[in-house]
Amino acid sequence: MPPTSAPSLRTGERPGRNDRPSEDRILATPSGDAFVVLDGVSTLSDDRPRGGWYADTLGKLILDCLASGPGVELTEVLHDAISAITREYALTPGASPAATVSVVRLGDTVVEAAVLGDSPVVVTGHDGTVKVLTDTRLAELVETRPQAAEYRRRLAAGSGFDDGHHRLLVELRDAQMGWINRPGGYWVAEAVPEAGRQAVTATWPRAQVAQILAATDGVSSAVDDYGLYSWAELAAACRADGPQAVVDAVHAAEEQDAHGRAWPRYKQSDDKALAVLDIPPTG
Incomplete structure (x- = not known):
């Protein structure tokens, strides 16, 4: 039986630094049946960071691929989108900006997700169970x-x-x-289309899913590295206070550890993006 009401997507975003725009992106289809979370990565030689441009452009291509082939496997969607951006902008492996990608697609009977890089997807069931899809x-x-x-x-x-x-x-x-992008190493969206086919994927019955979220590592570090939340606690905080409040709380905690002594990490504060899709029960 089809759903009785529409899913609702809420987001939270914040740059890691006030003097530099975020390179994280959240994009969604107009119908709200799919969304993409990306964490752009610039090359070390870039005078101007291009990771945000790459994430934005690739995210739009992923949405185009989703719209043109609703039955296509998410790994093929990623492959085709990476192929398109690589071809159109003549990107070169090893000298291209890159991005981690999480894609979530909501079907009539299933919820699908694909993760390429360290931007996990977390599913909360109507029974309270929590499942995490990570790369x-x-x-x-x-x-x-x-x-x-x-x-x-x-x-x-x-x-x-x-x-x-x-x-x-x-x-x-x-x-x-x-x-990067080789067997035995790790895979990320860059200028090697095969990376898309190496994404980690999962499928869940839609009737069992109450909430599905995707986060860049600026948010997931609160669970994986800082111990501020468990995934169940972070999901509950999103329901109670909203994803923007969670993003702000993580950022505030990093500011209190400005020198990285409590939580030794890559940078003082990373860009943060958190998307949460609430899925009503089926009738």
């Missing part, structure tokens, strides 16, 4: 690099986000680039 390949790779352990040690010791911290991040980024 941990980059995190697993980073954990093996000595630079990651070193920058955390320095921050915990009180060095702050200084030049030495920046040097370690450049070294870490260079090491990551040797494993």
Whole structure:
């Protein structure tokens, strides 16, 4: 039986720095049956950050692909959208801006999601159960690099986000680039269309889903790294206070740990985007 009322999408967004626009994006179809959350990543050589442009442009192409082929697998949607942006703008692997991507599509009987990179999707059932769809390949790779352990040690010791911290991040980024979009490494939307087919996917019966959210790592760090919430608690906070309040709370917590001693991390405060789709029960 079709749903008795329409789903409702709510969002929260905030740049990590006041002097630089956010490179995270949230885009949705006019009908509200699909949405995309992206975290843009600029190249180290960019004079002007292009990650936001890439995320915005790719997100719109993903929505176009969703509209043109409602039955197409989400991995193929991502493949086709990455192909289109790579071809149209003559992007080169390794020298292109990139983005993590989460796509959620709501059908009559199922809810589908695809995750490419560290922007998880979290589903809360009408029975209160919580399921998390994550792509941990980059995190697993980073954990093996000595630079990651070193920058955390320095921050915990009180060095702050200084030049030495920046040097370690450049070294870490260079090491990551040797494993981008290749088997045994990690996959992200960039200039290699095959990455789309490597996204992590899941499907749930629509009748069981009460809420589905997607977040960039600026928000998911509150669960995975800071311990401010469990995923169930974060989802509940979105229901009670709204996603913007959650985003603001995470940002405020980072400001209170301005030197990264309590939570050694990549940067003082990251861009944040959080999309929450509330799905009424079926009649």
